[in-house]
Amino acid sequence: MSMIYEWKSDSRFPIGAQIAAERLQSIRARNGELTPRGVVDDASSPRSPLHPCFEWNDEKAADAHRMWQARKLIGSIVVAEYDDQPVAKETRAFVHITANDPQYVPIEVAMATESIRDEVLNRARREIKMWRARYAAYEEFSHLVAAIDEVV
16 A cells, blocks of 8 residues: 655645655654654754755754744733633633734734734634544544534
């Protein structure tokens, strides 16, 4: 049985998905498991086809990691109370927007500004559709897939 692989539509890697997937299968076969550490260890060799997928300049990589940590920090803040009322669900305090200059804005600003609200809701719809595509084959989620189809 053979498989044909492609990158997700929003992925940006400098090698073909087929090459990457076959190398990942090879790493799994060699190591008995597929882990991020195993992938990085393999890719560290300039001869590995995965090598160009990673930043090997330690200074750039360290800055990229700190940027990832900053995104995690911003995304981890949730609203517990608003106008002296508890917030029932875990609502992010800041949302990412890309219009004009990518940035994070407070949720209350995002929901009160029509263009930003539209961007946030459109992204949510895309994410829901991606979730649907990812899990539609699982019978256990058929009721959720049907609900998504009805709403989206």
